[in-house]
Amino acid sequence: MKFSFALLGLASVAAAVPSPQLTNDGVSARAAWPNGPFVTSGRWILDASGKNLTYAGTNWPGHADVMIPEGLQYQSIETIVQKIKSLGMNAVRLTFAIQMVDEIYANGGKDITIQKAFVQALGQANGMKVLNQVLAKNPRFSASTTRLQVFDAVADELAKQQIYVHLDNHISKGMWCCSSTDGNSWWGDTYFSAANWTRGLSYMADHGRSWPGLTSIGLRNEPRDPTNNPSLSRASYNWEAWHGYMRQGAAAVHAAHPDLLIFLSGLSFDTYLTPVVRGQALTPGAGTFSRDEFAPGYAGKLVLELHNYENSIGSCGSLQGNLLRNGFEALQGGTGSGVVNVFPVMMTEFGFQMDASTWKGVYASCLASFLPSLKAGWTIWVLAGSYYIRSGTQDYDESWGLLNHDWSAWRSPSYVEGALKAMVRNTLS
Known part of the structure; x- marks a missing residue:
């Protein structure tokens, strides 16, 4: 199946972005990496220079039991x-659990130590064993280091090596994700308090102000x-409730850290956002998605995110068609496309099994060519x-x-050598 990419809008829209101020030596005051804050314009994310x-x-x-x-x-x-x-990558999606923030609030505003975190997740004997291994490999830490201090150290090293941090609220209760019966599925589920969720997003967005490489945040993984x-x-x-919760989460993030891009994920394990892209009714209501319904000042901060695990698909054309219909058509737009909201x-x-041959199959090889052809971002x-x-x-393998x-x-x-490095290069070129 062939698709025309003439509507992708590849021309830069930099002219619409104010020029950065210059320092006395003529170097842009905002040109230093990551050259943020980032904004969106149509299908593009732009840095502070409009690139x-x-x-x-x-x-x-980072969201599981520990x-x-x-x-x-x-x-x-x-x-x-x-x-x-070494792969040439420029971004890491770093995941966290709301439970971590809940425990900080329950502990009078203090985070728990990694010693306590390992022991409560792995038991006394194994918890201490793994803790000591962590301390041996990372001597900057001690048993009294807190969980957030570990996140801080990861964010700091990513910034040193000029890799963006995309923070992701992956789950509420710290555990393996995801199933439709794990109590973390939807707002109001067993462990998924909407109030704690917005509080957690606000806390982590505010805490991330100290991370120079933090550029974006995902509101929730796989509703x-x-x-x-x-x-x-x-x-x-339903879509109507989804829309209300996304607005709440976005407002919490923006109030805490207005520089961040905000990623919106779709229904059914974040596999489709078609009603948002095509301006269809957000059922069971009759309203449609509008950036104007998000608070003024951050409509230019919204990005759509999708997941796909159609590993057994039979043809690349089928996979491409599914991806476009499920939301990637928002990159195209254009008259007659059915796209109302370009994002x-x-x-x-x-992802897929990492062995000698799976990456050569239809699914992996199709994504390796299709996503770079769209200049669509990704995190494997x-x-x-x-x-x-x-x-x-x-110690699960x-x-x-x-x-x-x-x-x-x-x-x-x-x-890595046969496909992944080239996928990175072709996406970022």
């Missing part, structure tokens, strides 16, 4: 970030039907070669991880 940019990166989970970024028992933060940088809570599903699992769109999750799932704990199994179990090397060197 088009996008993300090509990976996911670094609630700190994974892998630090095996490698130092510096080593892990160097691995990311989905709470199938084990049929009354909640009937009452509010930047990014694929913040896709997942960097992690293993997890402190996943679904009750400690991640066969989809870019890195091997001890985070020391690429799990599939043939994929």
Whole structure:
């Protein structure tokens, strides 16, 4: 299947952005990396100089039971970030759980130590064992280091190596994500308090003011039907309620940190945003999506994000068609396209088995060409070669991880050299 990209609007819209002020030596006062804050204009994200940019990166989970970024028992933060940088990537989607912020509030405003975090997640013996491994690999830390201080150190190293941080609220209760029965599916679900969610977003956005490389935040990972809570599903699992909650979350972030781009994810595990893009009714109501309904001052901060895991799809044309219909057509627009709202769109999750051959299949190879052809940003799932704990199994091996179990090397060197590095280059060129 062929698509015309004549409507992609590849011409820069830099003229619409005010020129940055100059210092006495003639160097732009805002030209230093990351040259923010970023804004949106049509299908593009623009830096402070009005230059088009996008993300090509990976996911670094920090939302699970321990609630700190994974892998630090095996490698130092510096080593892990160097691995990311060696791919040419410019972004990391760094995930967090609302529970971390809830515990800070419950503890009188103080975060808990990583010693307590490991022990409560892994048990006394294993928790202390893994903690000591983390301290050996990352001697800047101690048992009294807090979880947020670990996030700070990760953000600091990413900034040193000029990699953007996209912070992502992945889940409410710190655990493996995601299922429709995990109590984190939808606002009002067992662990998903709307009030705690907005409080957590506000807290993390404000805390992230100290991170020079923090450029954006995702309001919620994979909203989905709470199938084990049929009354909640009937009452509010719909586009109208989604719209109201997205506005609440965006307002909380913008009030705390107005420089951030704000990513909106769709329904059904964030697999489609068609009603938003096509201006269709946000059912069961009759209203449609409008940037004007978001508070003045940050309508130019909104980005759409989608996930896709159609690993068994039979043809690249089918996958491309699905992606366009589900929201990537917002990058195109144009008369007769059916697109009402043009947006930047990014694929913040896709992934597959990291072995010698899966990357050569239809799904992976199609995305490797299609996303760069759209100049659509992406972050692959997942960097992690293993997890402190996943679904009750400690030191869980991640066969989809870019890195091997001890985070020391690429799990599939043939994929990295044969496709991934080129995908990064072609996206950012």
